[in-house]
Amino acid sequence: MSWDAEFTQYFDxxxxxxxxxxxxxxxxxxxxxDVVQAAFLKLYLAGPKLVQREGLDAYLRRIVVRTFLAERRRVRWRREKLSEALPEVPVGAGLSEDKLVVWRALSTVPARQRAVLVLRYWHDLGVEETAAALxxxxxxxxxxxSRGLKTLRQKLGPTFGELWQEVSPNA
Structure with a gap:
């Protein structure tokens, strides 16, 4: 199968x-x-040189996170300012009220810490896998x-204690 066909199937x-x-x-x-488009472009360009195709998910996830972090460093001066208006809500994500509150608090965590939290707790990667990705x-x-969870706890307040014990029992 050609790389173009393989890439199209993978993208879909x-x-x-x-x-x-x-x-x-x-x-x-x-x-x-923008981040995903840039990541898929990087994957597409690197694809013909990749010998092993089994690790494409981890490789693409790594590209997405690194592209996000690079973009944050590059446009630090353009960063949005916090306001009283609520941020966008993920369309079709089916978030419960608790999850929506956690998601909003997550958007206030610094970029590097947020990347760690998303990889560790959303993608359920181990510490070593997260370190490799970043x-x-x-x-x-x-x-x-630790810092990211502390920031989230501060933003969420004491009412979310039970939720955090489920997410991070050792924290």
Missing amino acids: RCADSMRFTAYLLCGNHHEAE QCSVGTVKSNA
């Missing part, structure tokens, strides 16, 4: 999942679309996860 299979991952990272649909040390992942 996982584009929605990557869009939602990017949306969790970015906090808005437009930026998420090309950082295991200690950096642990400290960013």
